[in-house]
Each structure stands twice: as structure tokens, then as C-alpha cells.
Amino acid sequence: MSDEVRQVRQELMRVGLLGDVRTDGVVPDLIVRSWRRSISMRADGANPAQRCTEIDTDSILRRAADPVLDRWQSHLADTGTTLFLSDRSGAIVARRASDGTARRRLDRVHAAEGFDYSEDSIGTNGLGTSMVEKRALLISGSQHYNDALATLACAAAPVCTPSGSVIGSISLGGPIESANPLMLSLTREIGQQIEERLRSSARPQDLALAMSFTRFTNSQRPTVVMDSESILANTPGLPYIDVTSHVMLWELLNSHDWTAARTLRLQPDGTTVEVLARRVIDGTRTHFVLHFADLEPVMSRAVDASPDSGIRSSIVTTDAQGTPSVVVVEGPAGSGRATRAQSLRPARPSGHRFEEIVVNPSQATAWDAAQELLRNGTDVLLRRAENIPEADAEHAAALLREHLAASIAGQRSSALMVTADRDRCCVSVSNVLDEIGYAASTQPLSATPERIPALVKRVLDRVDPTGRHTMSPAALQSFVQWGWPGNLTELVQTLATVVKQVPTSVIERRHLPRHLQQAPPRRHLTLLEAAERDAIIKALDAASGNKSEAAALLGIGRTTLYRRLRLLGLDTGETSL
Known part of the structure; x- marks a missing residue:
């Protein structure tokens, strides 16, 4: 039978994927389907399996499967069969051989831990094909796509999580002479026992x-x-x-x-x-x-221009060539106004001149110097226009109006960008900014927590250019929960401090300042929940973080404390990225 099967496979490889091959009942349909996939993926049909990257010996799959494999290894002693476990990628992560002879025979064909038995890599085989077909199956001799496996027979079944997704596969294999339909029943049973352990170890x-x-x-x-x-x-x-x-x-x-x-x-x-x-x-x-x-990319929508919206219009004033000449970004200090304004700066060649002028209420602003920079083609970012005093409003208005008029007339190609908190601007400055219009508006971080994860990543890249540090999800959750009264400035300073102080590569919640560790969830807490949260924090402080001692101080069970910690946003469980 082996020669007939091999001949069918070779004929399929000769005629190609679109060719018609008669199997005459010699080869099951699922094997032919797998052969066709193997051909399309250019799987290796001659050489032993290739080594994968390092395998995870402490994965959820291994923890659930190891006791089952150990038990069945003793049951199958002296049968000449071997148990294999692969992860979802097809890598063998565990092997239980019955004797040394079996191990040496399997080592010769690289049927060992750390080798890739995915269908894409080595073609039709029990471990890989059972996951693709999502069913238990028996593959014997030349039904394997790879000739190195032609002396073996294996029964295999996929292993699924409680949600039904395939997490790996289990196989019982041995010499072709040991092929028996009972192997399929045993493999199904072993797979079901592993799945039961996965279910029992899952949290509710x-x-x-x-x-x-x-x-x-x-x-x-x-x-x-x-x-x-x-x-x-x-x-x-x-x-x-x-x-x-x-x-x-x-x-x-x-x-x-x-x-x-x-x-x-x-x-x-x-x-x-x-x-x-x-x-x-x-x-x-x-x-x-x-x-x-x-969705299809959408154009920026018209912005609410009501008096209470904080945004008067959505206007970028352009010069005669349509290049933005005056860009005003409105929002509270520290909310990313300067970054937003620079993102609206017209495209420039590398090295184009650019200057920042920060309005400081305790210092005179160099209005003449700003005018000269703009006349000479330098782009200028005027930051914190809310600090311009009424006495200087005339200079600011002149700067804006003169640059706007010169740009429209085609006399200037430079861009002027302005950041301002309109609600804190003096009346004269507010009027001229309203006259020009607002290109964009930024909001405080407390109103836009969805921005925080991306901002943390961006700032982390800036304050840690070597990329040494990453942040655990629990720590990132604390950043999102905190109100950030100092907005982006506070976030940058906090991250810069943490990066300097944390010696490990992963920043965990315990590394953060205390106020971040104890940041309440953004949902509104009832008075009772707020009082309970304060009591738990005090108890944890008194117990130096020991939850068992804190539970005793509060007069509740440890399990109850864990549940309340999660509900009140005090859970400090860590999972590194």
C-alpha cells in the first residue's frame, strides 16, 4: 500500500494543484487536501524538520498537558509508541518516548522538542494537519508528505481552549507496524483530558x-x-x-x-x-x-463653533500658493498644543529654519525679532499666547495681521504657528485669534483618556531612546486612570523620572509613584465605595502591601479583598508586555 500511496502523491506533484489525480480509494480525501496545501506552501518533502526558536516550557498548554502526558507515558510503557505535544505554531513542545530505542529513532527524523512540525513547513503530518483540519486523524507511512516520516504512523487531535480556538495538538506515534485504529481513540481521550485541565484552570x-x-x-x-x-x-x-x-x-x-x-x-x-x-x-x-x-478616510468635519465649545472654527489660513501661513491651535497648557501645531506646519525640506518663541509673563517678548524671522523665511512657533498682557496685545495683533497680509500677497513663504488657551487670553488677543480662526483644538488628558496609551508610547520612545524599557499593562492602566492635572507636561516628567529610577526592563505598577498606583477607576464611585477604597489603601499601607495582613486588619477574607481590589481599581497584578 505504501508504494501505491507514494505514487499517487508523486503524480499529484507532477500534474500540479489544478491537475486531476485518481486516488481509487487508496488515499483518503483529507490526505489529498493536505497534500495540495503542502504543495502550494512549498513544504519540504525530503529533509527532516527544521529547528524552531526556543520553546516555552511554562506555557498554559504545557502546564495543563504535562501531568496528563506523564500519566499516559507510564500507561504506554513498552508499547513502542511516543506522545508528542505541539503548540499552535506546530512546534513540538513536549515528547514522552517509551524507551531509548524509540527516542533515538525519532531523533534521526528530528521528531523532538524544538522542531517545526507545522503543515506549512514539513507538509502532511499528524501534529500540523490535525490543527488545520480541526479534527482527529490517523496518518500512516507514505501518507506523510515528507519521505523522512514514511516509516512512522501517528494519530493526532487538535487541543482547544474553552473558547474553541486551537491552542496546539496531541499525537501518539510509532513505527508503521504499530498503526492501529485504537491509537485514534486514545489520542482523542488524551486531548480531552488536556482540554479539561485547561477549563478547570481557567478563571470564571x-x-x-x-x-x-x-x-x-x-x-x-x-x-x-x-x-x-x-x-x-x-x-x-x-x-x-x-x-x-x-x-x-x-x-x-x-x-x-x-x-x-x-x-x-x-x-x-x-x-x-x-x-x-x-x-x-x-x-x-x-x-x-x-x-x-x-472606514474610508474621512475629511475633517466642521467643528462646533458654539461659544461653549472651546473651538471657534476650523481654519488654516493659507498664502497665495495655498500653503498654510497662520496656524492657531487652542487648548489648555500642557495638552499637546505645540505638538499639534507642528503637525500642521507645511511640508518643508530638511534643514528648513524653525524657531520657537515662548511668551513668558515675567520677560519681554521679542516681537521685532519674530517679525524679522518671518520676513526672512523662518517658520515661527509662538507658544502660550495666553501669557500676552493687554499692554502687548497691540504688538501680537500687528505680528499676526502683518504676516497674514504679506503671505496672502505672496510676499512671504514662512509659517506662523500659535498656541493659546483662549479662555485665559486677554480680550484683545482673544479677538484677533477669533478673527484669524482656529486650526485645531486640544483637550486636557482628563477629558481624553483614550489618548494616554499612545502618548505614553510616544513619550517613552523620547525619554528612553535606547528602547530598554517597556510598560506592563497594569502600569499603563494606572496612567490611564490618573487625572493628570498637569496634562502632558506632568506625564512627560513622570515618565522621565520613572525611566531613570527603574533598573529592570519592564516598568510595573509597583514602580510608579504612589498616587498613580492608587489612582481610582474613571467610573464614578459611590460614597460607600470611596470610603471602602480609602480604608483598603490605609490597611495595605499599614501591612506594607501584604494582602493577607491587610485583609485581617479589615476583618474580611483574603478572597473578598482580592475581589474588592479589582472592583475598586487597586489590583496590582502584573503581566509584562
């Missing part, structure tokens, strides 16, 4: 996520199910979520008022992605189901 909230994932997901629509700590995503949903977007979306959704409706449609700032969110409540726990859709 993880099981709730898994149930929602099974209920709301499909193979086509990008879908993510998440709570404050965990994420489940289907393959189309993976590009839309990472640690930063997870923290940002959780804060947006958790602080939203859901009393009006159970669904919310939103478009995160700076993206062309629409998110349809649904809140799911399981007991006292809340999680969200998110569906993503790409």
Missing part, C-alpha cells in the same frame, strides 16, 4: 469571555471579546488589538454611560476604524464584545 471571567466569544464571533467579521485583563480575538480581529488599544478601549467603554443602550458605535481618535461595542454582564463582572470595520 475567562470562561465568561469564552462563552461570549463563541456566541458573538464568526470567521469573517473582526471580533474581540475583552475585560480589563484578558482578550480573545478571532483571526480577522487580531490586527485591531494590542496592549495599547486594549487599555484605551477598556477605559472608553468602562466609563461610558450604558443606561441608554447596550451597544455603542464609536470611532477612536486618529483612526479610520469603526467599533461596534456591546456590553455583557456576567454576575458582578462586565466585559465587552467588539466588532471592527474599516
Whole structure:
């Protein structure tokens, strides 16, 4: 039979993927499907498997599978069979051989820990093909795509998480002479025992996520199910979520008022992605189901020009060639006004002259120097116009109006950018800025927490140019929860200090200043919750962070304390990026 099977495979390779090959019942359809995939992926049909990168010996899969594999290894002693466990990538992460002879035989074909047995790499084989087909199967002899495996037979089954996603595969293999249909039943049983351990080790909230994932997901629509700590995503949903977007979306959704409706449609700032969110409540726990859709790039919408909006208009004044000549960005100090203004600066060749002038109430502003810079073609950023006194308002107005008129007349190509907190500007300065119009408006970080994860990453890149430090999700959550009364300036100073003080590569919540570690969740706390939160903080301080001692001081059980810590935003559990 082996020769007949090999001949069919060779004929398929000769005629190509579109060719028709008669199997005459010699080769099962699923094997032919796998051969076709192997050919299309240019899998290696002759050489032994290649070594992967280092395997994770402490993964969730290994922790669940190791006791099961150990138990079955003793049951299968002297049978000549070997147990293999692969992760979802097809890498063998565990092997339990019955004797030394079996180990040496398997080592010769690289059927060992650390080698790649994905279908893409080595073609049709039990570990890889069972995950692709998502079913248990038996592959024997020349049914393997790789000739190095032609003397072996293996039964394999995928291993799935409680949500139904494939996390790896389990295989029972041995010499072709040992091939037996009972191997398939045993493999299924071993796989089910591993899956049961995965279920029993899962947290209740993880099981709730898994149930929602099974209920709301499909193979086509990008879908993510998440709570404050965990994420489940289907393959189309993976590009839309990472640690930063997870923290940002959780804060947006958790602080939203859901009393009006159970669904919310939103478009995160700076993206062309629409998110349809649904809140799911399981007991006292809340999680969200998110569906993503790409939108066509949209033009900036007209901005609210009502007196209370903080934005008068959305105008970039241009010169005769249509190049922005005056750009005014409005917002409170420290909210990223200067960065936004520079992003609106017209495109310039490298090395184009640029100067910043900061208005300081205790010093005279060099208005004549600013005029001269603009006349000579230098771009100027005038920062903190709210500090211009009424006595200097005439100079500021002259600078703006003269530059605007000269630009429109084609006499200047330079750009003037201005940042201002309109509510704090003197009347004369406010009037001239209203006359010119506002190109953009920035808001305080307390009003836009969804900006914080991306800002943290950007600032971290600036204050830590070597890229040595990363931030744990728990620490990032603290940054999002804090109110940042000093806005971006405070955030930059905090990160710069933390980077200097933390010796390890991962910044964890315990490394942050105390006020950040204890930042309350953005949702409104009741008076009782606020009092309870203060009491827990005091107890933890008195117990030097020991939760068992703190629980005793509070007169509650440790499990109750952990639950209240999570609910009140005091959970300090860490997971490094």
C-alpha cells in the first residue's frame, strides 16, 4: 500500500494543484487536501524538520498537558509508541518516548522538542494537519508528505481552549507496524483530558469571555471579546488589538454611560476604524464584545463653533500658493498644543529654519525679532499666547495681521504657528485669534483618556531612546486612570523620572509613584465605595502591601479583598508586555 500511496502523491506533484489525480480509494480525501496545501506552501518533502526558536516550557498548554502526558507515558510503557505535544505554531513542545530505542529513532527524523512540525513547513503530518483540519486523524507511512516520516504512523487531535480556538495538538506515534485504529481513540481521550485541565484552570471571567466569544464571533467579521485583563480575538480581529488599544478601549467603554443602550458605535481618535461595542454582564463582572470595520478616510468635519465649545472654527489660513501661513491651535497648557501645531506646519525640506518663541509673563517678548524671522523665511512657533498682557496685545495683533497680509500677497513663504488657551487670553488677543480662526483644538488628558496609551508610547520612545524599557499593562492602566492635572507636561516628567529610577526592563505598577498606583477607576464611585477604597489603601499601607495582613486588619477574607481590589481599581497584578 505504501508504494501505491507514494505514487499517487508523486503524480499529484507532477500534474500540479489544478491537475486531476485518481486516488481509487487508496488515499483518503483529507490526505489529498493536505497534500495540495503542502504543495502550494512549498513544504519540504525530503529533509527532516527544521529547528524552531526556543520553546516555552511554562506555557498554559504545557502546564495543563504535562501531568496528563506523564500519566499516559507510564500507561504506554513498552508499547513502542511516543506522545508528542505541539503548540499552535506546530512546534513540538513536549515528547514522552517509551524507551531509548524509540527516542533515538525519532531523533534521526528530528521528531523532538524544538522542531517545526507545522503543515506549512514539513507538509502532511499528524501534529500540523490535525490543527488545520480541526479534527482527529490517523496518518500512516507514505501518507506523510515528507519521505523522512514514511516509516512512522501517528494519530493526532487538535487541543482547544474553552473558547474553541486551537491552542496546539496531541499525537501518539510509532513505527508503521504499530498503526492501529485504537491509537485514534486514545489520542482523542488524551486531548480531552488536556482540554479539561485547561477549563478547570481557567478563571470564571475567562470562561465568561469564552462563552461570549463563541456566541458573538464568526470567521469573517473582526471580533474581540475583552475585560480589563484578558482578550480573545478571532483571526480577522487580531490586527485591531494590542496592549495599547486594549487599555484605551477598556477605559472608553468602562466609563461610558450604558443606561441608554447596550451597544455603542464609536470611532477612536486618529483612526479610520469603526467599533461596534456591546456590553455583557456576567454576575458582578462586565466585559465587552467588539466588532471592527474599516472606514474610508474621512475629511475633517466642521467643528462646533458654539461659544461653549472651546473651538471657534476650523481654519488654516493659507498664502497665495495655498500653503498654510497662520496656524492657531487652542487648548489648555500642557495638552499637546505645540505638538499639534507642528503637525500642521507645511511640508518643508530638511534643514528648513524653525524657531520657537515662548511668551513668558515675567520677560519681554521679542516681537521685532519674530517679525524679522518671518520676513526672512523662518517658520515661527509662538507658544502660550495666553501669557500676552493687554499692554502687548497691540504688538501680537500687528505680528499676526502683518504676516497674514504679506503671505496672502505672496510676499512671504514662512509659517506662523500659535498656541493659546483662549479662555485665559486677554480680550484683545482673544479677538484677533477669533478673527484669524482656529486650526485645531486640544483637550486636557482628563477629558481624553483614550489618548494616554499612545502618548505614553510616544513619550517613552523620547525619554528612553535606547528602547530598554517597556510598560506592563497594569502600569499603563494606572496612567490611564490618573487625572493628570498637569496634562502632558506632568506625564512627560513622570515618565522621565520613572525611566531613570527603574533598573529592570519592564516598568510595573509597583514602580510608579504612589498616587498613580492608587489612582481610582474613571467610573464614578459611590460614597460607600470611596470610603471602602480609602480604608483598603490605609490597611495595605499599614501591612506594607501584604494582602493577607491587610485583609485581617479589615476583618474580611483574603478572597473578598482580592475581589474588592479589582472592583475598586487597586489590583496590582502584573503581566509584562
